[in-house]
Amino acid sequence: MTEIKQSSTNFSNKLALSDECSEAYASNIIGGQWTLVICSWLLSGKLRFGELKKKLPGITERMLTLQLRKLEEHKIISRTVYAEVPPRVEYELTEIGYGLKSVIMELEAWGTSHKKLIGEQPV
Amino acid sequence: MTEIKQSSTNFSNKLALSDECSEAYASNIIGGQWTLVICSWLLSGKLRFGELKKKLPGITERMLTLQLRKLEEHKIISRTVYAEVPPRVEYELTEIGYGLKSVIMELEAWGTSHKKLIGEQPV
DNA sequence: GTCATTACTTACATTATTTATAGTACCTAA
DNA sequence: TTAGGTACTATAAATAATGTAAGTAATGAC
The missing domain is CATH 1.10.10.10 (Winged helix-like DNA-binding domain superfamily/Winged helix DNA-binding domain)
Structure with missing residues (x-):
C-alpha cells in the first residue's frame, strides 16, 4: 500500500516470481491481511x-x-x-x-x- | 519471521481471523513470499x-x-x-x-x- | 596445511504492511 | 445552531517481512 519502492530487491523478486508462477502472482494479489x-x-x-x-x-x-x-x-x-x-x-x-x-x-x-x-x- | 510480537494488534487480529475463517488461517500459513x-x-x-x-x-x-x-x-x-x-x-x-x-x-x-x-x- | 563443498547461522539494514488517531464534506433533522 | 450519520483522507508511528553480508562446522581432496 502507500508506496512501493520499485528499486527494491523485494519488488523485483515479486515481479520475477509473478511473471513465471501464476500461483505466486495470485498470492500477491489476494495475500493481504x-x-x-x-x-x-x-x-x-x-x-x-x-x-x-x-x-x-x-x-x-x-x-x-x-x-x-x-x-x-x-x-x-x-x-x-x-x-x-x-x-x-x-x-x-x-x-x-x-x-x-x-x-x-x-x-x-x-x-x-x-x-x-x-x-x-x-x- | 524473526519474532512476532504477541501483544500487537496485528497479532490478535490475525488470531481472531484465523479462528473464525479457515481461509484466513490457511492464508497466514502459506502466505509467505x-x-x-x-x-x-x-x-x-x-x-x-x-x-x-x-x-x-x-x-x-x-x-x-x-x-x-x-x-x-x-x-x-x-x-x-x-x-x-x-x-x-x-x-x-x-x-x-x-x-x-x-x-x-x-x-x-x-x-x-x-x-x-x-x-x-x-x- | 589449505581449499572446496554444503547447509546453514548471525547481526544488522532496509522495505512493506498494519495500526492509531484525528479530521473532512455533505445534507438532514432537531 | 448543533449534532449525527456515512464513507472516507492525512499523518505518523509501530510492527513484520525481507535483504545484505559475513561467518561456521565437518571432512575429504590436493
Whole structure:
C-alpha cells in the first residue's frame, strides 16, 4: 500500500516470481491481511462500506479502504457510489472476483483439515 | 519471521481471523513470499536445499532457510538430514503438505485467467 | 596445511504492511 | 445552531517481512 519502492530487491523478486508462477502472482494479489475475508463475505452479495466494517471486527477504516481500493484496482470488486446524503457506497464482486470462489473453497477445506491435524497433535 | 510480537494488534487480529475463517488461517500459513513456490516445486518430488535454491532465482539462503523452517513447523514439509560430508538435507512434502496441490492448482488457474483479463484491458 | 563443498547461522539494514488517531464534506433533522 | 450519520483522507508511528553480508562446522581432496 502507500508506496512501493520499485528499486527494491523485494519488488523485483515479486515481479520475477509473478511473471513465471501464476500461483505466486495470485498470492500477491489476494495475500493481504483482510483480502480473502472481504471477498468471502462478498461472495454472498454486495455490501456497503459500513456493513463490511461490522463484519470485520478489528479492522480500521483505513485498512478497509486500502484493501477495497486494491481489490478494485485489480478488478476483483466494483464500487458503486450513490449520490445520497449520507453517502452510500456498495461493493460487489466482479466476474473474475467471483472466480475466486473455488480458490477460497479449496483454501478453506485445506485450512480446516490442517487445523484438525495440528489440533490432534500429541502433546 | 524473526519474532512476532504477541501483544500487537496485528497479532490478535490475525488470531481472531484465523479462528473464525479457515481461509484466513490457511492464508497466514502459506502466505509467505516464497512459500507456495517452494511447495509447488516439491509437489514433483523431494529436493535438497541447494536444488531449491537454484530453482528460486533471487532467494537468499536466509530466506530459504526461514521459509523451510516455517513450513516444517507447520508440518507441511519434512526434513531429512544425511550424516555425510558435505552435508545433505532433503525436503519433502508431508501428506497435509501434498494436500496443498488442489489449492495451488486453483490459485494457478485463477492467476492465469486474471493475468489474461488484465492483459486484455483496453489502454 | 589449505581449499572446496554444503547447509546453514548471525547481526544488522532496509522495505512493506498494519495500526492509531484525528479530521473532512455533505445534507438532514432537531 | 448543533449534532449525527456515512464513507472516507492525512499523518505518523509501530510492527513484520525481507535483504545484505559475513561467518561456521565437518571432512575429504590436493
